[in-house]
Amino acid sequence: DTTETREQRHLDGTWEFTTALEADATPADFPAEPETIPVPCAWNALADYADHHGSAWYRRTITLPDCANVRVRFLAVSHEAIVYLDGERRVEHSGGYTPFEFVAEDLSAGEHELLVRAENGRSETTIPLPETDWFDYGGITREVVLETVPNVYIDDFDLRYDLASDPDGGRTTARIRADVDVSNCDRETDRTVAVTIGETTVRERVTVPAGKTSVELALERPVDRWTLDDPTLYDVTVALEAEETVVDDRRDRIGFREVTVDGREILLNGEPVDLRGVNRHEDHPEWGSAQPLRVMREDLARIREAGLNCIRCSHYPNHPRFLDLCDELGVLVIEELPYWHFDADDFERADLLERGERMLEEMISRDRHHPSVFAWSLTNECANEQAGVAEATDHLATVARETDDSRLVTLASYNEWVDRGEDRCLEHCDFACVNGYYGWYTDEPVAADQWTGFLERIADRRDCPIFVSEFGAGAIEGERTWERAKWSETYQSEFFETVLPVLLADDSVAGFTIWQFCDTRTSRDPMSRPKSKNNKGIVGEYRRPKAAYETVRRLLTE
Ligand code: ADA
Structure with missing residues (x-):
């Protein structure tokens, strides 16, 4: 689980799909009676599209009960992707193995259309190049996750650490630095940033200006090292609090080793x-x-x-x-x-x-x-x-x-x-x-x-x-x-x-x-x-x- 406060939906399941559009097609060309395909899936693993190399379009609707800021994260689209929301181009990405996302602010309640143009054709301007000793499967090959985010939300966070062991061979202490990126699509406001690793929490009160800002927190705690025989992991939560209530959070896991x-x-x-x-x-x-x-x-x-x-x-x-x-x-x-x-x-x-x-x-x-x-x-x-x-x-x-x-x-x-x-x-x-x-x-x-x-x-x-x-x-x-x-x-x-x-x-x-x-x-x-x-x-x-x-x-x- 990557959050407790955000309403999260996995957009897995059946999407509308077509391979029939020309290379220069636009969202308006999406056919009235398309095929369907599961997401996530590599289209070449399906008999109908086994030989398809080139572009394909995906479409589905999402219904929001209320007006909301929506973050949509694609874990991978092979290999090139253009994503449209309600006909508007929101994000482009090249490379079939790394994630990308966009945040749409203030989306109205009701139905919205998500459209993805994916392309698995390779050329001399793609990484990888056309000839590789592995297959260029195409499609939305990993999950798509939609979540609602508040006006002030955690964009990302990065933990770095040093480990020091007790001279007498006792426990290890981790000195951890957390860099937390916060986005604010509203006016300047105050928040408390809380970082919890295992049961240890540090907090810092910050003024978050409109736009993007970064907050650095330090934390020290004893840890069990991650080893091959005993791969100890710690839960990490980074939260934003307003008047002691958690209004946004993101979670991950970490193990400490050198x-x-x-x-x-x-x-x-x-x-x-x-x-x-x-x-x-x-x-x-x-x-x-x-x-x-x-x-x-x-x-x-x-x-x-x-x-x-x-x-x-x-x-x-x-x-x-x-x-x-x-x-x-x-x-x-x-x-x-x-x-x-x-x-x-x-x-x-x-x-x-x-x-x-x-x-x-x-x-x-x-x-x-x-x-x-x-x-x-x-x-x-x-x-x-x-x-x-x-x-x-x-x-x-x-x-x-x-x-x-x-x-x-x-x-x-x-x-x-x-x-x-x-x-x-x-x-x-x-x-x-x-x-x-x-x-x-x-x-x-x-x-x-x-x-x-x-x-x-x-x-x-x-x-x-x-x-x-x-x-x-x-x-x-x-x-x-x-x-x-x-x-x-x-x-x-x-x-x-x-x-x-x-x-x-x-x-x-x-x-x-x-x-x-x-x-x-x-x-x-x-x-x-x-x-x-x-x-x-x-x-x-x-x-x-x-x-x-x-x-x-x-x-x-x-
Ligand atoms: C290379 C290459 C592998 C594979 C291997 C092979 O070393 O890195 O991807 O192609 O040769 O089987 O020949």
């Missing part, structure tokens, strides 16, 4: 942590990218049963509820921006760098209170040898650190550039993520010495924790062979049997994420992949275990 690096190690609360993880796309044959909570829960259960404690959200910000589950279960997360295979020209085109910077800020602003998220990953396998890419990376790393100095910054490079000593981007990172495909995109079958050699070469080049962010092999479910042929479960299983012990034994390796958890759809221009899927899942598309799953589980847990 993430640092030391030499080759990544430390959680000052202790080295062995990160053993998996890459996970939001994909499922029935749901596409719009996964129900049940799928997220079950995926996490399978992941943890295999002895894994870390997830790389390849290659984009995941549903916030997935991060909630990781917070609760004590699973560490790397979140990433969808800069996939960009080169210097791509970064220079249109406003792709500014747009990515905005996505980065949106991702951090949405997820900054999740203790599970320990690193922001800026890019994946970009042309890291090019000066333009190094400059863009430097810029993004600076923005990430300025926006949030409590997490690590990284990016995923590729074995070839690192091997040749040509990577110019990893120097901007706190730890080096490297994707390695020895034993798969090579002529020779997998062998331990390919990997030991590779890890030695990276360690020579980068004096920081090394994180093998991708390694894996394709396997068609059910395919078993005597000769351990590529594309068989047998080969994939042997791949992990060979590579995992090497990674586990190497002191320069702070962690790894297997490529990948489940089989997923590739983009429409399939990258010569059987079934147009990326078949490197250790479980299949329906999450049935492949032989490799059992191998990984055995190697990590027995």
